[in-house]
Amino acid sequence: MSKPFDTDVAIIGYGPSGVSAALCLGQYGVNAVAFERDSAIYPRARAVTVNDWTMRCFQSVGLDQALARDMDATAALRWITYEGHELMRMDFPPSHLGLHPQSYSIYQPVMEETMRQGALRHADRVDVRYGVEVTGVEQDADGVTITSRNLASGSISTTRARYALACDGGSSTTRERLGVKLLGETVDTRWLVIDAHVKRWWPDRHILTFWSDKKRPVVDIALALGNHRWEIPMEPHETEADFATHDQLWPLLNSLGVTKDDVDIHQHAFYKHHVRTAERWRVGRVFLLGDAGHLMPPWAGSGMQSGVRDAFNISWKLREVLAGRLPDSLLDSYEAERAPNVAFYTGVAVQLGRIIKQQLSEEEMAAMVPPPDQPPSLPPLFWAPTLVAGWMQGTLRDGCAVGRMVPQPRVANAQGKRCLLDELLGDGFTLLGDGVDPASLLSPQEKAGWDGLGARYATVLPANAPGSSPNDIIDLSGTLLDWLRAHHTRVVALRPDRFVAAAEGAGLGLPG
Structure with missing residues (x-):
């Protein structure tokens, strides 16, 4: 017989990755208990930047505006010598992911305080226990038992959860208890x-x-x-x-x-x-997030951000599994999706580090910066978010929308309300159709699958078209329609994280 559960998810560590998980799970109505040794936020500003993808994550939990008030937009990057010779410069292009610029500079202690304050909105769902050290993590077929010690009183307690998230940093004791090696x-x-x-x-x-x-x-x-x-x-x-x-x-x-x-x-x-990554990110019902699962050099400004994105990725999947709408095997896609992305940014960081250390040859430098008479290419640091594997129909390939993040322009609904796209999408699954009801292009089996996830069906219309249905989305700038047509599809199925899971031409059924 299964033992009773105290909560759905245990969060071990309450730094940026742990608080991000609390924000998501609380937003989704999932019960969680977080354990953190230190009551005070770490005073040093370790991370220095966040980008538009990360801010879109925070937008989904209603915290992006509060965070942005204490951030400054990043103007550009430059590499110069002590003699004042500029080796390379990268100006930030406009973002297509929403309201925010491509990059912000931050002050991490203040950012974390805003995140913690935001998580208090979910105090009825998320129990944060400060001054508590996790001393044991044991699993069985049904759940995870966390043993913890109150540092003030010395009292020992156990908490039983269905799943656990290890967010306890680069020296993660949870990772060590699981016997997972850190490679690199x-x-x-x-x-x-x-x-x-x-x-x-x-x-x-x-x-x-x-x-x-x-x-x-x-x-x-x-x-x-x-x-x-x-x-x-x-x-x-x-x-x-x-x-x-x-x-x-x-x-x-x-x-x-x-x-x-x-x-x-x-x-x-x-x-x-x-430059290290865990040999595996899932052990049974425990998942490694942030520095507990991967460490990278700072040059790409993506260490803390990768942990935040880990949390947003695993959280919506836990919601679906805990609700019984998708199988536990969905959680295997966490590492499949996040590990290649972390490896990509780690590679970018290493390469940028070679520039600052003047370890690139003149030929390699020239290859990174197009000549003045050629159209500028977008540096890898600014590439749009993509998935190369995971919970989607097929794999990422040229010209296909699957695995790509949909842009977020300003839109309107049929009643005339103007807002950013995500406000109309909500936090679930949505199928978008280019001038067509996406449900009309689904087979009965495909529609039954998306209906089982509570998916919405929305028709995207240009600004000069009449909108009458509650499911119409008016694309004010044409950005969304242009994106769909550039990817040769009339219908895409969006996941809660705005990545395309399926598209006409690649298959519109639920990913297996």
């Missing part, structure tokens, strides 16, 4: 991170700058809320004792043209870069 390498070079408060503006401070040098490359980045950061590699002969005080840091900043008139240093730290 840690780079020997130790980096010095200097955080400062800005006192006055200096030229081009808002441009994220990589000082490219074989000996002393530097990341120079404006954080939000008047903060600034430098990340500087230490030379082999240098130790942490050489930079123990703020006075010992100033020669490094002075070499970049920054003085005590410009900033006040308020903290510094040391760390190493990791």
